[in-house]
Amino acid sequence: MKTSELKVGDYNPYYQTYINTLGGEADLLNVLNRQSNNFPQFIASIPDDKLQYAYVKEKWSVAEVLQHIIDTERIFQYRALRFSRNDATPLPGFDQDVFANGLQMKNSTKETIIAEYTAVRASTIALFASFSNEVLKRLGTASDSPMSVGALGFIICGHQRHHRDVIREKYL
Numbered sequence: 001m002k003t004s005e006l007k008v009g010d011y012n013p014y015y016q017t018y019i020n021t022l023g024g025e026a027d028l029l030n031v032l033n034r035q036s037n038n039f040p041q042f043i044a045s046i047p048d049d050k051l052q053y054a055y056v057k058e059k060w061s062v063a064e065v066l067q068h069i070i071d072t073e074r075i076f077q078y079r080a081l082r083f084s085r086n087d088a089t090p091l092p093g094f095d096q097d098v099f100a101n102g103l104q105m106k107n108s109t110k111e112t113i114i115a116e117y118t119a120v121r122a123s124t125i126a127l128f129a130s131f132s133n134e135v136l137k138r139l140g141t142a143s144d145s146p147m148s149v150g151a152l153g154f155i156i157c158g159h160q161r162h163h164r165d166v167i168r169e170k171y172l
Helices: 012-022 027-043 062-084 096-101 110-129 149-171
Strands: 139-142 145-147
Touching: 012 110, 012 149, 027 110, 027 139, 027 149, 062 110, 062 145, 062 149, 110 149, 145 149
Parallel strands: none
Antiparallel strands: 139 145
16 A cells, blocks of 8 residues: 555544655555664664753653654554454544653663564564555544554554654754
8 A cells, every 4th residue: 555545534634744754655565664674773873872862851752752653653553453353443542641651761772672663563564464455444433533554554654754853853
């Protein structure tokens, strides 16, 4: 599936920013696979002294942003699984700040973050690789909005790219 195949109503307009970062002809499995190689290299390139750095006191540290990316991927992956299996149960949203407040990232290392990211992304790739085009078009409801399985995959990718860009621009 390519981003150009997404239709109005496949996702809440809130997520348009993330999808826009990928371009109109991005192929979902290609982007998932490319990011699985590039993002660990990006994490490894972050200076050790920047991992616990936050550019403003109220903002998350680099490590917390990285964990947020992983947590969000898990949540959207779960949503995709539910919708792909025709589960029509509306799924609630999640409060990213509650998740972040529950983190204990002070002892995290780039190596542990990379290992967790790699495991989660491998699972995401396996899940989305198992979906036919028909399944990628299935809809469910999350956070009171319709979401297609394919849109969830693209949002995972765009969300990661968005936060990578934020880390580059504001933290490094």
